[in-house]
Amino acid sequence: MIKTDKLDKIHKDLLKGREYIGVHQIDGPIIIIRNTHQVGYRELVECIDQNRQVRLGMVLDTSKTAVAVQVFEGTSGLTLPGTRMRFKGEPLMIPVDVSMLGRVFNGLGNPIDGGPPPISAIEKDVNGLPVNPTAREYPRDFIQTGISVIDAMNTLIRGQKLPIFSGNGLPHNQLAAQIARQATLRGEKTDFAVVFAALGIKHDIARYFIDSFESSGVLDKVALFLSLADDPSIERIITPRTALTLAEHLAYDCGKHVLVIMTDMSNYCESLREISTIRGEIPSRKGYPGYLYSDLAELYERSGMIKGCSGSITQLPILTMPNDDISHPIPDLTGYITEGQIVFDRDMNSRGIYPPVAGLPSLSRLMKDGIGEDMTRIDHPHLASQLFASYSYVKDVRNLASVIGDEELTALDKQYMEFGDEFERRFVNQRNDENRDIEESLDIAWQCLSILPPEELTRITEDELDEHYGR
Amino acid sequence: MEQKGQQAVISGIFEEAQKKADEIVRTANVQIDEHQKSWSIQKENILRDAEVEATRRENEKRNSIISQIAVEKKRKALREREALINKLISDTRAHMASKIDKPEYRHILLNWIIEAAIGLNLSRAIIRTSAAEKKIINRDFLDLVNKRVSEIRGNETVIKLDESDHLSCQGVVLNAEDGSVAFSNTVNDRIIRNQSDIRQAINKIIDSSDN
Numbered sequence: 303m304i305k306t307d308k309l310d311k312i313h314k315d316l317l318k319g320r321e322y323i324g325v326h327q328i329d330g331p332i333i334i335i336r337n338t339h340q341v342g343y344r345e346l347v348e349c350i351d352q353n354r355q356v357r358l359g360m361v362l363d364t365s366k367t368a369v370a371v372q373v374f375e376g377t378s379g380l381t382l383p384g385t386r387m388r389f390k391g392e393p394l395m396i397p398v399d400v401s402m403l404g405r406v407f408n409g410l411g412n413p414i415d416g417g418p419p420p421i422s423a424i425e426k427d428v429n430g431l432p433v434n435p436t437a438r439e440y441p442r443d444f445i446q447t448g449i450s451v452i453d454a455m456n457t458l459i460r461g462q463k464l465p466i467f468s469g470n471g472l473p474h475n476q477l478a479a480q481i482a483r484q485a486t487l488r489g490e491k492t493d494f495a496v497v498f499a500a501l502g503i504k505h506d507i508a509r510y511f512i513d514s515f516e517s518s519g520v521l522d523k524v525a526l527f528l529s530l531a532d533d534p535s536i537e538r539i540i541t542p543r544t545a546l547t548l549a550e551h552l553a554y555d556c557g558k559h560v561l562v563i564m565t566d567m568s569n570y571c572e573s574l575r576e577i578s579t580i581r582g583e584i585p586s587r588k589g590y591p592g593y594l595y596s597d598l599a600e601l602y603e604r605s606g607m608i609k610g611c612s613g614s615i616t617q618l619p620i621l622t623m624p625n626d627d628i629s630h631p632i633p634d635l636t637g638y639i640t641e642g643q644i645v646f647d648r649d650m651n652s653r654g655i656y657p658p659v660a661g662l663p664s665l666s667r668l669m670k671d672g673i674g675e676d677m678t679r680i681d682h683p684h685l686a687s688q689l690f691a692s693y694s695y696v697k698d699v700r701n702l703a704s705v706i707g708d709e710e711l712t713a714l715d716k717q718y719m720e721f722g723d724e725f726e727r728r729f730v731n732q733r734n735d736e737n738r739d740i741e742e743s744l745d746i747a748w749q750c751l752s753i754l755p756p757e758e759l760t761r762i763t764e765d766e767l768d769e770h771y772g773r
Numbered sequence: 774m775e776q777k778g779q780q781a782v783i784s785g786i787f788e789e790a791q792k793k794a795d796e797i798v799r800t801a802n803v804q805i806d807e808h809q810k811s812w813s814i815q816k817e818n819i820l821r822d823a824e825v826e827a828t829r830r831e832n833e834k835r836n837s838i839i840s841q842i843a844v845e846k847k848r849k850a851l852r853e854r855e856a857l858i859n860k861l862i863s864d865t866r867a868h869m870a871s872k873i874d875k876p877e878y879r880h881i882l883l884n885w886i887i888e889a890a891i892g893l894n895l896s897r898a899i900i901r902t903s904a905a906e907k908k909i910i911n912r913d914f915l916d917l918v919n920k921r922v923s924e925i926r927g928n929e930t931v932i933k934l935d936e937s938d939h940l941s942c943q944g945v946v947l948n949a950e951d952g953s954v955a956f957s958n959t960v961n962d963r964i965i966r967n968q969s970d971i972r973q974a975i976n977k978i979i980d981s982s983d984n
Contacts, residue, residue, distance in 0.1 A: 313892070316889075316891055316956075317892065318966065319888075319892050319956050319957065319958070319962075319966060320892050320956055321954065321956065321957060322954055323954065323955055324953065337953070401847060404843065404844040404847050405848075416848075417848045417851055417855075418852060423977065516836075516841065517836055517837050518836055519836025519839050519840045520840065521841070522840050522843035735829070
């Protein structure tokens, strides 16, 4: 007789081949199956239909008698007696390799570009591994996006997670594509890659990104994971995870600087809500599950820099705020996790300003450590602070003018009004193919501020005023 | 006197008309010059914008072509490798099919059945297999299977052959008596189950031969 522990191991390996014939219940994307062996949470499941076609799923819940499985590719066409289930004894793993750049995959990491499956000796768990907090490197390297309002006022730092809070019909995709095209580390030729995860977006938007990557000559450095609007919504739950798994390999094993664009995270949260409702969980705010925060954190925290690794992951998640409501649970919880946000303003967009980045609610929490002497320019921190302060006063003056009329404003307030218009027209507004370097952006900001009398510029030093004011 | 006066008036009018005409011509010339200058500036601007736009489009197109070539090159290499892998797998299938009549196949089949029986971990199971392989599974073979599986499991196990129908593919499938669980050890399923390991092994060999 073989020793028990050895038999246990053999038995465990062989459980992967065991097929359970017939399931107890099919409810939307969830399948309930009874009398299985002991399975683990998030274990990968192969769901085989009557034509022996395999769909992948994941164990959501287990008890002594039943297992709930979430099928990523939907359950349409499955029957209770004809469905077979195979538990793989491990979580969903995807092969990861540099050769995956330049290719298009579905949400589960299977190629949909007509090419063969990726070839790799390494397979990684899509759920990722938690990064030891002490192993993290504090992000400090300034990324020049070529967009004035971001570079000067909401600076993107390598390894940062900076979401774009947008709304339906606003040009967030253009901005994300422009950042992907133009982002560069000053004075350094970096080995970069872009991982793009499409979550429930339409074909034309996916096409827009592909064309944009193609025309900027970086398509062979981009891996696309597409779970489009017509794909099963449940696939969206796994798509950001597969994308981030590849990003982690490229960054931490291959030393690349990876920019991860995930759009639209609101669709991801909708899928999460759908599953939660089907599972009968107690809903939290607006029907989203109570674990929305930790689930989002699980994704957003898979970014940054690790000591000893030359690569990094910078995340640019895009989410559309329902009804432009920044207090909606999705932007609200995202804001708690990420290191700032770029907020879009519908009013600025309607006035033809691109990018319509709202100056005041937008911020980059890591900005202070990546700007200034030796990084951007010595006057940058004070200038950014002054821009925020002056533009904030412009908002007050505009409110006042809407009540009492422009004519009743003081001479100084009129100057502020002029500064506000010039700031939006010259500094914020730029073409979507315009790539301004940081010096140019800061110079434009100085030209705008020079409309105001120097005594109003209280956040700027005398030396800086002497050097830049009115030049 | 009166005639002189009239002539003076006429010549005055004429002079004035002449002056006016000269002025109109001069103004017209100035305007023509200005228009010409402005048109020439406009022309230069249009040409410059067109040049900028043309350069932008040219760069865009060039980048797009370079990037498409790079992507296509990569895809072609991957497709070639994939074709090689598929060929090797299909050769393996053919090789396994050719083994059915060989004496050593009995041992292979025995191992597949034992593996499936341990995977199922049931005290009673039924073997389904192809017509050709059924010929190998006789009384002695089944006794050996039952003995080995009982030894490994540490429990009495009874495995029978399903005589009623046979599989269309090579290999075996073990079913629970109530049909609730199965373990497929057909060649196809074994290849699919171990696809990742097989592909990795083949790739390793290809990589080492490339180097």
